[in-house]
Amino acid sequence: MVSDSVIVLDFETTGHSPALGDRPIEVGAVRIEKGLFADRFQALMNPGFTISWFIESLTGISNELIAAAPECETVMHRFADWVGDAPLVAHNAHFDRQFLDAELARIGRERTSPMACTVLASRRLFPEAPNHKLSTLVRHLGIAHSNTFHRALADAEMAGHLWIMMTDLLRDRYGLTDAPFALIQKINTMSRARVRRFLQHHNPAH
Numbered sequence: 001m002v003s004d005s006v007i008v009l010d011f012e013t014t015g016h017s018p019a020l021g022d023r024p025i026e027v028g029a030v031r032i033e034k035g036l037f038a039d040r041f042q043a044l045m046n047p048g049f050t051i052s053w054f055i056e057s058l059t060g061i062s063n064e065l066i067a068a069a070p071e072c073e074t075v076m077h078r079f080a081d082w083v084g085d086a087p088l089v090a091h092n093a094h095f096d097r098q099f100l101d102a103e104l105a106r107i108g109r110e111r112t113s114p115m116a117c118t119v120l121a122s123r124r125l126f127p128e129a130p131n132h133k134l135s136t137l138v139r140h141l142g143i144a145h146s147n148t149f150h151r152a153l154a155d156a157e158m159a160g161h162l163w164i165m166m167t168d169l170l171r172d173r174y175g176l177t178d179a180p181f182a183l184i185q186k187i188n189t190m191s192r193a194r195v196r197r198f199l200q201h202h203n204p205a206h
Helices: 053-059 063-067 072-083 093-106 118-125 134-140 152-174 181-187 192-200
Strands: 005-013 024-033 036-044 088-090 115-117
Touching (some): 005 093, 024 053, 115 118, 118 181, 134 152
Antiparallel strands (some): 005 024
């Protein structure tokens, strides 16, 4: 079984760093319970300034769409309420975590949930993949997709399927009865060589 409820999230943003003034323009997330998608969250948001042509072309999110969207603060209050204290997952979690934490700080809230990274986990569990970009992994592993990338909900859904596939692999390959969030968190801190030995001797009862 899969005991954890986790939320897999993705941000589309105006750039790479909130420290340089970049802000989100879309958030998408899926809630996974017992290995199945249980709920979804998606919202565009207005960062308060015009987004670049590059971001428009990358995401397909236009300045017209942004102008009609609620401000970031409004969306982030709703999103934080929806997330609650569930564990969080993201593909390249460092990127999404910095934007999540920065936006929560703007509204006087704070992330209390732990966060796991599917990039780190996939490097350890799927070392044969050509690379560990989400689009590459989706095609390498045969995950169903709409060929839409760089939209927050679509990316969150694909990362969610990747998360489910990784938990299934842990149970099937290593005979685990459960593949909890904390186990994948621990795997993310290990070298590839150590992961195999660790899982072969892992006793989920301890």
